[in-house]
Amino acid sequence: MEVFSDFQCPACKTLFMTTNRQLLESYVSTGKVYLIHRDFPLPMHAHSVVAARYGRAAAQIGKFEQVEQVLFQNQEKWEQTGDVDGTVAGALSAAEMAKVRALVKGGTLDAAIDKDRKLGQMYNVSQTPTTVFHCKGQTYPYGGAMSFDTLKQFLDQLLSQK
């Protein structure tokens, strides 16, 4: 599953908070599903590119999950204030935050974000979240949030196909 997501998108927050956690426990940690986060910052969200950079930087030091969680949990606050840095700092140690800041300032992260964007455009992603399922050669792109119960049924059916 490739999930094209925008940290400032309310629907992406809902997907993360209600569905992805259970997905990680039930399917990802058991090796049934491989989950990939793809950045797709939308132009109408002023701080989503900055948030994506911090997410990327955190991923490079192995702290993506913590930063993803703190960004989505505090979305309403930092989207008003623009204080992505302060929000992320709340989830990392001082040393880790220094590394993240250096990576963000380095300017090398935008290429990876653009690569994800182009991949999304190839799948005709026009909204977030969009989840692209790949299973046995078939591709199913889905725009919008989905409940875990519905997703579970779908994944079970996909996994049971021969």
Place this chain on the structure above:
Amino acid sequence: MMQSSPLNFRRAVIWIGRLVLGGIFVYAGISKLIFPNTHLWPMFVLRFSISVNLSSFAQQVESYKIISPEASQMVAHILPFVEIALGLLLLIGWRLRIWATAITGIMVGFLAVVTRAYLLHMDINCGCFGTPEKLTGWTVVRDSAFAALALVMTIFVFLEARQPHPWSAPEKASLISDH
């Protein structure tokens, strides 16, 4: 000689209202079920498509911040079917007074909700037709026009219901004049 033409102004407005509002309601309901995800086959993929579309619609309902998330889920899973049913009933023209009144009530409700969101400067999607559509002043204008059409149509339906149908009414005037 007929007393009145079967196609008077009121009847014309009723026809226009039935076609426009009935068509829009059917389209609105269907679009919420199948847009934006239109994977149709096999059956479990279709079910998943509809579920995801309705989940997204529930989010749009919730974004108006009027009812609880649980109530938004319920509304999202019922409203599209209600819209399709009402639209079809309006198009068919059966028990017109009842369904025209229902559609007017719903349109006035939609208008109130959309106007409130606009006045509160809420940056949300309208959720009207299943695809992302930003709520703007034009949404309020559009819904106002539809609500006005629904109201006028309903009033005319009630007025016409009091009149005998021109083609079935006894031609008293002509009978009197012949004698």
